[in-house]
Amino acid sequence: MAISQNSTKEALARAYGQLGNWIGVFTSSGEASGxxxxxxxVQTTWTEGGDDGIIVGSQVEIDLQAGTYTHVGIFNAQTGGTLIDKKAIDAKKLDGQGKLLITPTYTQS
Incomplete structure (x- = not known):
């Protein structure tokens, strides 16, 4: 059943943001490294909107070595910790050292 109350959607979105605010990147074989x-x-800062069930994180800039990156994830710690969520992205191929800019967004429906 879809949530009908916007205030409930917003409360759940805020709770999601409290689970983790460290953004990581993955290749098809695991979390990036090197x-x-x-x-x-990199840590993001979640910002609440109105009663719409949407929170937006501050843009983060992640240094990456050459490779193809396929997912982003949210963790509860800069190192170790727990993977809270992971989402596929359009594959980003870097031919050399580079940066990936990510603006995380969560929508509670």
Whole structure:
């Protein structure tokens, strides 16, 4: 059953944002690693909207070595921790060291 009350959608979206705010990137074989500067998860700051069930994170810039990146994830810690959620993205291929800009958004429907 879809949630009909916007205030409930917003409360659930805020709760989702409290689960984790560290953004990571994945290849088809696992979380990114390596590079110079080295890959690390980057913290986002979630911002609530109105009573619409949508939260938007601040844009993060992640350093990556050459490779093809297929997913982004939200973690509850910069290292280790728990993977909260993971989403497929259009594959991003880097032929050399580069950066991936990510603006995370969550919509509670």
């Amino acid at each position: 590079g110079t500067p080295a890959y690390t998860r």
